[in-house]
Amino acid sequence: MSMTLVISQGYLPIGTVTVQRAVQLYVDGKAEIERAHPTRRFRSMRMVVPAPRIVRLRANVKLPGRLFGAAPLGGGNHNLFDRDGRRCLYCGRGEAEVRRAGHRLTRDHVVPLSRGGSDAWRNVATACEPCNNLKADRTPAEAGMPLLAEPRTPTAWELVRARHGEVAELFW
Ligand SMILES: [Zn+2]
Numbered sequence: 260m261s262m263t264l265v266i267s268q269g270y271l272p273i274g275t276v277t278v279q280r281a282v283q284l285y286v287d288g289k290a291e292i293e294r295a296h297p298t299r300r301f302r303s304m305r306m307v308v309p310a311p312r313i314v315r316l317r318a319n320v321k322l323p324g325r326l327f328g329a330a331p332l333g334g335g336n337h338n339l340f341d342r343d344g345r346r347c348l349y350c351g352r353g354e355a356e357v358r359r360a361g362h363r364l365t366r367d368h369v370v371p372l373s374r375g376g377s378d379a380w381r382n383v384a385t386a387c388e389p390c391n392n393l394k395a396d397r398t399p400a401e402a403g404m405p406l407l408a409e410p411r412t413p414t415a416w417e418l419v420r421a422r423h424g425e426v427a428e429l430f431w
Contacts, residue, residue: 261277261310262276262277263278263281263311263314265314266313266315268315268316271416272419273419275422282301282311284314285311286303290311290316291317292308292309293315294311294313295309295311296309296311296312329414330414332378332380339383342385342413343408345364345385347364347386347387348367348408349384349394350389351407362388363387364387365385365387365388367394369406369410380410381411381412384406
């Protein structure tokens, strides 16, 4: 599905919406189109709208306060991997390199669940399968595998930036 980046008046990346939703924000007068697809168009009742790639909210549209609150960890690993820059926090290999070696990134519990560790931001780290298997049922200290970064709770905005780093930089 084609997604559109939403930015604030101050060019702060906020999140993504579907292209259809972005067109609706524009038609409703809630956002301006900052960047559009060169050829793709949407036809609404009264106008033809270029497919937005980036929409900028108008000044009177309030930013969601949850943006600066803790992001949900979620059951899937999407948010976790984004927080950690899609790399293994033990060996430092990126997702592409891990995949080329025939492995995947996984969710590691720093203090293993079997030993009372929780399934929460501060106790989870992105780990490639080999590192996760090697660490097994041990803490990083016991396994002699120090973490490359301290697992912390990211805000929703930090995850947006991790996902749209390039685009965010353009506007930052
Ligand atoms: Zn690894």
